[in-house]
Amino acid sequence: MSEIANTIFSPETAARFDHLVTIYPLKRSALVPMLLYAQDEIGYISDAVIAEIAQRIDLLELDVRNVLSYYSMLRTKPAGKYNVQVCTNISCMLRGGYEILDHCKHKLGIGHKGTTPDGVFSLEEVECIGACCWAPAIQINYDFHDDLTTEKVDVLFQMYRDGLSPNTTGKDVK
Amino acid sequence: MADVTLTVDGKKITAPAGTLLLEACKSAGIEIPAFCYYPGLSLQAACRMCVVRIEKMPKLQTACTTPVTEGMVVTSESPEIAQARKATLQLLLGNHPLDCPVCDAGGECELQDMTFKYGAADSFYAEPKNHREEQKWSPVVYFDRPRCILCYRCVRMCGEGMDVFALGIQNRGSSSVIAPNVPAQMSPDDLAHVDCEQCGMCIDACPVGALTSGTYRYKTRPWEMNHVSTICTHCGDGCKTTLGVRSTTDGSEIVRGDNRDKSGINVDFLCNKGRYAFDFANNEDRITQPLVRQPNGEMEPVSWEVALDHVGKRFRELRDTRGGKSIGVIGSNRTTNEEAYLLQKFARTVLGTNNIDHHRTADYVAFARALAGTTDRTASLNDTLTAPAIMILGGDPTIQAPATAWNIRTNVRNNRARLYIANSAEIKLRRQAKAFAHIAPFSYGALASFLAGDDSAVDALTHSGADASSFHDFRKAIRAEESLLVLLGSEFRGADLQRLLAFGKTLPNRKFALISDYVNSRGAADMGLLPDLLPGYTPLAGNTTFAEYNTPTAPGLDLLEMFEAAGSGELSALYVVGSNPISRYGVDPASLKDTFVVVQDMFLTETAALADVILPAANLYEKSGSVTNSYGDLQLVNKAGDRAGVRTDFELIVRIADKMDANMKALVPFGKGTRADMGQSRGAQSGEADRHAVWLSANNMEPKLSPFDPFAILDEIQRLVPGYNLLRLQLLSGNAQHLQPAVNANDLVQIGNRRDLVLPANDTLFTSGTLGRYSAMLSDLQHNESLRPPTGLTQIQTAAD
Ligand code: SF4
Ligand code: SF4
Ligand code: SF4
Ligand code: FES
Ligand code: FES
Numbered sequence A: 001m002s003e004i005a006n007t008i009f010s011p012e013t014a015a016r017f018d019h020l021v022t023i024y025p026l027k028r029s030a031l032v033p034m035l036l037y038a039q040d041e042i043g044y045i046s047d048a049v050i051a052e053i054a055q056r057i058d059l060l061e062l063d064v065r066n067v068l069s070y071y072s073m074l075r076t077k078p079a080g081k082y083n084v085q086v087c088t089n090i091s092c093m094l095r096g097g098y099e100i101l102d103h104c105k106h107k108l109g110i111g112h113k114g115t116t117p118d119g120v121f122s123l124e125e126v127e128c129i130g131a132c133c134w135a136p137a138i139q140i141n142y143d144f145h146d147d148l149t150t151e152k153v154d155v156l157f158q159m160y161r162d163g164l165s166p167n168t169t170g171k172d173v174k
Numbered sequence B: 001m002a003d004v005t006l007t008v009d010g011k012k013i014t015a016p017a018g019t020l021l022l023e024a025c026k027s028a029g030i031e032i033p034a035f036c037y038y039p040g041l042s043l044q045a046a047c048r049m050c051v052v053r054i055e056k057m058p059k060l061q062t063a064c065t066t067p068v069t070e071g072m073v074v075t076s077e078s079p080e081i082a083q084a085r086k087a088t089l090q091l092l093l094g095n096h097p098l099d100c101p102v103c104d105a106g107g108e109c110e111l112q113d114m115t116f117k118y119g120a121a122d123s124f125y126a127e128p129k130n131h132r133e134e135q136k137w138s139p140v141v142y143f144d145r146p147r148c149i150l151c152y153r154c155v156r157m158c159g160e161g162m163d164v165f166a167l168g169i170q171n172r173g174s175s176s177v178i179a180p181n182v183p184a185q186m187s188p189d190d191l192a193h194v195d196c197e198q199c200g201m202c203i204d205a206c207p208v209g210a211l212t213s214g215t216y217r218y219k220t221r222p223w224e225m226n227h228v229s230t231i232c233t234h235c236g237d238g239c240k241t242t243l244g245v246r247s248t249t250d251g252s253e254i255v256r257g258d259n260r261d262k263s264g265i266n267v268d269f270l271c272n273k274g275r276y277a278f279d280f281a282n283n284e285d286r287i288t289q290p291l292v293r294q295p296n297g298e299m300e301p302v303s304w305e306v307a308l309d310h311v312g313k314r315f316r317e318l319r320d321t322r323g324g325k326s327i328g329v330i331g332s333n334r335t336t337n338e339e340a341y342l343l344q345k346f347a348r349t350v351l352g353t354n355n356i357d358h359h360r361t362a363d364y365v366a367f368a369r370a371l372a373g374t375t376d377r378t379a380s381l382n383d384t385l386t387a388p389a390i391m392i393l394g395g396d397p398t399i400q401a402p403a404t405a406w407n408i409r410t411n412v413r414n415n416r417a418r419l420y421i422a423n424s425a426e427i428k429l430r431r432q433a434k435a436f437a438h439i440a441p442f443s444y445g446a447l448a449s450f451l452a453g454d455d456s457a458v459d460a461l462t463h464s465g466a467d468a469s470s471f472h473d474f475r476k477a478i479r480a481e482e483s484l485l486v487l488l489g490s491e492f493r494g495a496d497l498q499r500l501l502a503f504g505k506t507l508p509n510r511k512f513a514l515i516s517d518y519v520n521s522r523g524a525a526d527m528g529l530l531p532d533l534l535p536g537y538t539p540l541a542g543n544t545t546f547a548e549y550n551t552p553t554a555p556g557l558d559l560l561e562m563f564e565a566a567g568s569g570e571l572s573a574l575y576v577v578g579s580n581p582i583s584r585y586g587v588d589p590a591s592l593k594d595t596f597v598v599v600q601d602m603f604l605t606e607t608a609a610l611a612d613v614i615l616p617a618a619n620l621y622e623k624s625g626s627v628t629n630s631y632g633d634l635q636l637v638n639k640a641g642d643r644a645g646v647r648t649d650f651e652l653i654v655r656i657a658d659k660m661d662a663n664m665k666a667l668v669p670f671g672k673g674t675r676a677d678m679g680q681s682r683g684a685q686s687g688e689a690d691r692h693a694v695w696l697s698a699n700n701m702e703p704k705l706s707p708f709d710p711f712a713i714l715d716e717i718q719r720l721v722p723g724y725n726l727l728r729l730q731l732l733s734g735n736a737q738h739l740q741p742a743v744n745a746n747d748l749v750q751i752g753n754r755r756d757l758v759l760p761a762n763d764t765l766f767t768s769g770t771l772g773r774y775s776a777m778l779s780d781l782q783h784n785e786s787l788r789p790p791t792g793l794t795q796i797q798t799a800a801d
Helices: A012-019 A025-042 A047-056 A063-069 A090-094 A097-106 A150-161 B020-029 B079-095 B110-118 B153-161 B201-205 B272-276 B304-322 B335-352 B364-372 B402-415 B430-432 B444-451 B455-461 B468-482 B492-506 B521-526 B559-567 B649-659 B688-698 B711-721 B730-731 B776-787
Strands: A082-087 A121-126 A139-141 A143-145 B005-010 B013-018 B049-056 B073-076 B141-143 B169-170 B177-180 B211-213 B226-231 B239-248 B249-257 B291-293 B299-301 B326-331 B389-393 B418-423 B436-437 B482-490 B512-513 B572-578 B595-600 B615-616 B625-628 B632-637
Touching: A012 A025, A025 A047, A025 A063, A047 A063, A047 A143, A047 B005, A063 B169, A063 B177, A063 B711, A082 A097, A090 A097, A097 A150, A139 A150, A143 B249, B013 B020, B049 B079, B049 B211, B049 B632, B153 B169, B153 B201, B153 B402, B201 B211, B201 B632, B226 B632, B249 B272, B291 B304, B291 B326, B304 B326, B304 B492, B304 B572, B304 B649, B326 B559, B335 B455, B335 B521, B335 B572, B335 B649, B335 B711, B364 B492, B364 B512, B364 B521, B389 B402, B389 B444, B389 B492, B402 B418, B402 B430, B418 B430, B418 B468, B436 B468, B444 B455, B444 B468, B444 B492, B482 B492, B632 B649, B632 B730
Parallel strands: A082 A121, B005 B073, B326 B572, B389 B418, B389 B482, B418 B436, B482 B512, B572 B595, B595 B615
Antiparallel strands: A082 A139, A139 A143, B005 B013, B049 B073, B141 B211, B169 B177, B226 B239, B239 B249, B291 B299, B291 B615, B625 B632
16 A cells, blocks of 8 residues: 555555655655656656655655756656667777767667657667676667677667567566 | 864954854954855855865865864965966856846846956856856746856755745756746746745845846846835834835836845845835825815815815814814824824824824734833844744744744754744744644634633633643743743734733743734834823823823724714814725725815825825835834834925924914924024034034934924934833944833723724735735735645745754
8 A cells, every 4th residue: 555645656666665765764865766766667757756756755846856857867758668878988989889879860860868759769878887898888778788880789779679679688668 | 162263364363163264254354255155054065165275184175164173274365275266266157148237236246256356257168158048937036047156045045044945956067057946847837937935035145146136137237226224114023125226307216125234133134025015116106296175076186285284274173163082093004103103292282182093913002011010021023033942922923024934943943942833823934843832713812821821721722633732731841941032923912912921921031022014013002103092102191201292181082983983973084194994994985974084195095085185195215214113123214215296294294283383393392402503603512513413414314403304203202202212323323222112010001991903914925005005016926926826835844953
């Protein structure tokens, strides 16, 4: 049972949130984890998410927005089904990260933070994702794809489009 | 705390241990630039302007966060420091548009001053500036993002200072931006807004021109105005507000209200009314010509001479034929003490009547009489800032007396003052309270009894939300306080008030204040705008102080009785000065049809509409004199604005008296002593009066050589009114002084038998009686409030310490 009547979250997430507020000395410390889990479930941080989280941890909605806007990994607009995050930080840059990014832009017809009209892909340029050893790397939702070339990217996109998740560990964000 | 000695720039200075270095330097006259530091708010150390070199510490240190320690050696200015500050400024200017020539803050801007001082006008940054369009957050708060230097003063001011938390900071790094609490996507007009108290404190605190005020923006430059410190007319706190005035073709217009030198009793506070609601003075609808009703029933403009002649003649006629008792006088909550005093003196000595009253917003008679014979039992507004424990019974200072609420919040935050509140409503200040006793509606009488020790009264206080034990705990906690400041709302009147005070004064270290609604509500009562009491709450019968008045000793009619008398044809004339009883008391206009009504006012109010003669009056911002706030703090009012065609109430009373052939010297003791003689022409004291006159005019006053000089009446107030033994210099130098009513305990007045005529104004944050209706800004703010359903955004619970 959720602590909040009419929660917008699934029973599992609501239960998780009920627990989260109990494990910190201050309720509001649960803010950032809550935002992340909420984004995983809803797809983005909507006004309704903000309202419910504020209510759960006794903050003003303004406070939630203040924190939320600080983190570039939290978004306030829906992303595509597959959110392509291209790293252009040092190692990837040296190994062709920008070519990969340009290729993605061209291929998907969208820019940084854009979403394809069919809602399948969205694109983001991101900082180091911790896969430097196999640069250049991208992350699609929570899956890594490394040691890339533009050809490999094309194959990847086709597989996602066909509904074949290339990694066995694959998990859709939505 | 013990003092420590430190060296700054080779100069030895001492300060209490724990003082911030920046404050210690300020006290010693050493200025350290600071953008983000604001006294009394939490420390931010965001701007790095205050860096200084402290021996034995690595790197430059921020003076705004470093407490002084014994033997500290500090350099506050050196080439290294100048270079650091210059670099900081270049960074701050990275996104800044440098539009000083059109910016409101130009000439008063801390960033401008510092850029000028450190010569950081050139920038090494070639990146395009991060521009955003200006935003209108509310009718009074505008935000120009590019000018913002992200000092967070506004955020802390609104959150900590105002307890509103309407402002936040969003994004990160150079794209950080101050954000209001209603984001664009949640607003009906798709623009971001603030849902807040609209106090303008954020604008006041902003060191640059990023936050600007709706009333003043782009109107003028600071150096093109004259700045006149006077007292806000809107509530009983009586804040000092500095009005910026500019000449116009028909007088001088007030363009700005602000807290320019922070030297007043309100220290750094002003609410929206003190800051913006001066604009009634510039209202186009003001009456600027005397109007007299013609035989055909129409009001026609006439010359002053004709109007005053008519009034004087009629008043004299009616007094002589139907007796003074047939004439009624109603005074104002917003005129000066001198005017109020003069009005009652005119009523009592010239019209020969005790039928004089005013719109009472708190029962000061019961207050003064209950505290008769005591000293040091009344609180000053200043005390709310320092008292270790405060109790508020009734009232809602956040709305009725915003400066009081500000002081209390500051005191709780910075001095850990303990606040106790008992109220039938969940007022906002309970968020700062240590204990909140939520009493049942209409149980203030029972509360008075209960606090005074009557346990049986507790039943009347309890309701489903609060049981008897909560009230016992509350009483125990306040009884345990060694000293306590008790603020009373206007709910306490008559016998209830007397019972509470009678008990309170038996306990040591209890001080009291009674909160009323307008700038001179207290002064009006102190000055004797009452049918049964002379100035200083002196009884009519058997007093010697006012023997020279020679007044009838029977009490006159009170405000409501006057209208009753009018209805039955017994009131021959009614003289209303700056009051709108017809609307405030819901009087039937028809009751005045047989009464000769003279109204002095700025506007055609419901009362003025019934008048036979309307005399256009100046408002508080257009005259000099003194006013007394709810607490009994006396302050000086200075003339700021001016409007051709209007006259002060003081002058009008004098002129009417003159037209009635009254003895002017007896009414206004002007020209005493020196007469028109400007001093001895020879001898040691030659020219003394001249020198006196020079000094007076240097202080914006005229020598009391004319019957229109309110200070001639102030002399009399000082001489006759018990408790008004004021210090002239204190008053004239613009400082507040606390006065206590000095009522003789032996004078018998039955408080319990007096009629309860207190009618609280019930103003909101955005209304101010009849006068407020003529302020465009207050109307805008009311409209702004009505656009949004109450979001509850500003009513969050925060943990009180
Ligand atoms: S006007 Fe007052 S209440 Fe509104 S945002 Fe500014 S400081 Fe806060
Ligand atoms: S708006 Fe003004 S007070 Fe607020 S952070 Fe910017 S510069 Fe500071
Ligand atoms: S608190 Fe009262 S006196 Fe002060 S500015 Fe506001 S209305 Fe005027
Ligand atoms: S730089 Fe791209 S993964 Fe580290
Ligand atoms: S004033 Fe010290 S860092 Fe801003």
